[in-house]
Amino acid sequence: MPSTASRRDCARRTVTAVNDDARLLERLRAGDEAAFVALVAGHHDAMLRLASHFVSSRAVAEEVVQDTWLGVLRGIDRFEGRSSIRTWLLAILVNRARTTGVREARSVAVADADAVVDPARFDAGGAWSSPPERWVEDAEDRLGAAALAGHIHAALEQMPPRQRAVVTLRDVDGLDSDEVCEVLALSQANQRVLLHRGRSHLRQALEAVMAGG
Amino acid sequence: MLAYRDPIVCREVVELVSDYLEGALPRRQRRRFERHLADCPHCSEYLAQMRETIRLTGRLVPQDFSPAMLAEFSELFRSWREDSG
Numbered sequence: 537m538p539s540t541a542s543r544r545d546c547a548r549r550t551v552t553a554v555n556d557d558a559r560l561l562e563r564l565r566a567g568d569e570a571a572f573v574a575l576v577a578g579h580h581d582a583m584l585r586l587a588s589h590f591v592s593s594r595a596v597a598e599e600v601v602q603d604t605w606l607g608v609l610r611g612i613d614r615f616e617g618r619s620s621i622r623t624w625l626l627a628i629l630v631n632r633a634r635t636t637g638v639r640e641a642r643s644v645a646v647a648d649a650d651a652v653v654d655p656a657r658f659d660a661g662g663a664w665s666s667p668p669e670r671w672v673e674d675a676e677d678r679l680g681a682a683a684l685a686g687h688i689h690a691a692l693e694q695m696p697p698r699q700r701a702v703v704t705l706r707d708v709d710g711l712d713s714d715e716v717c718e719v720l721a722l723s724q725a726n727q728r729v730l731l732h733r734g735r736s737h738l739r740q741a742l743e744a745v746m747a748g749g
Numbered sequence: 750m751l752a753y754r755d756p757i758v759c760r761e762v763v764e765l766v767s768d769y770l771e772g773a774l775p776r777r778q779r780r781r782f783e784r785h786l787a788d789c790p791h792c793s794e795y796l797a798q799m800r801e802t803i804r805l806t807g808r809l810v811p812q813d814f815s816p817a818m819l820a821e822f823s824e825l826f827r828s829w830r831e832d833s834g
Contacts, residue, residue: 567830569823569826569827569830572823572826573823573826602825605825606825606829609825609826609829610829651760651763651764652763652764653760653763655760658758658759658760661758662758662759662760662761663758663759663760664759664791664792667791667794668791668794668795668798670794671798672794672797672798672800672801675801675805681808684805685805685808685809688805688806688809689809703806707803707806707807708806708807708809710807713771724773728767728768728771728773731767731771732764732766732767732768735767735799735802735803735806736763736766736767736799738802738806739798739799739802742798742801742802742805743798
């Protein structure tokens with residue numbers, strides 16, 4: 537269970553983040569160009585990745601992000617700070633991407649009845665008959681960090697868009713579950729289902745790589 | 750659904766593992782989950798692999814920005830300020 541210390545850390549980070557956001561907003565509204573460039577540098581990549589889950593090409597994703605930045609600049613005076621700047625940016629982006637999107641992520645069902653591990657790997661009583669091989673301790677020694685990253689990228693690419701969006705926002709961009717729910721307009725339960733399926737898929741992909749290598 | 754009295758089996762552990770990591774399991778179910786883990790090296794390994802997967806995914810780094818790209822955004826900002834000012 538989460539310790540009191542880690543909850544305290546989390547609260548402290550939140551307070552710092554809120555203060556940072558407030559300072560940044562103040563500078564943006566005052567017309568501080570460096571503040572805007574810092575904002576872009578901090579979020580552009582995550583936005584591009586998120587946009588690409590909704591639209592068909594990199595070029596369209598770039599347009600959506602560009603358009604979002606303009607929207608952000610125009611809306612900066614109306615931003616009330618009820619959510620973090622990052623959540624606000626990403627929510628604007630998702631709205632725009634959805635209007636533009638030709639492969640709308642909504643077409644993928646949240647509740648997918650398939651098991652995340654092949655049922656044939658369990659016996660009739662539900663115990664492992666083909667248990668996972670051990671690889672956690674030496675994954676990096678065996679494959680190298682760059683190759684591992686490549687395999688994870690490839691597995692992310694194959695994932696249904698909504699799973700990919702949730703996993704990327706949570707595990708690559710570091711958003712918490714509340715932020716992801718707000719950005720993608722998901723319930724907590726649906727967010728967890730998508731996260732579960734996505735992370736399980738990545739684990740499966742790594743297992744396959746380890747077995748082959 | 751799972752009956753609360755019955756012990757959890759491995760096939761259920763792999764479906765509950767994310768809720769466990771998210772701290773979203775009700776207390777009694779979490780205790781049953783942990784009791785199973787204590788006796789099952791395979792599921793302990795599975796949980797460790799999920800944690801390692803999350804850690805490795807977290808190391809994918811955002812691409813760096815080229816100076817040209819940053820210049821482009823400076824330009825965007827300037828034109829916005831001129832329009833709105």
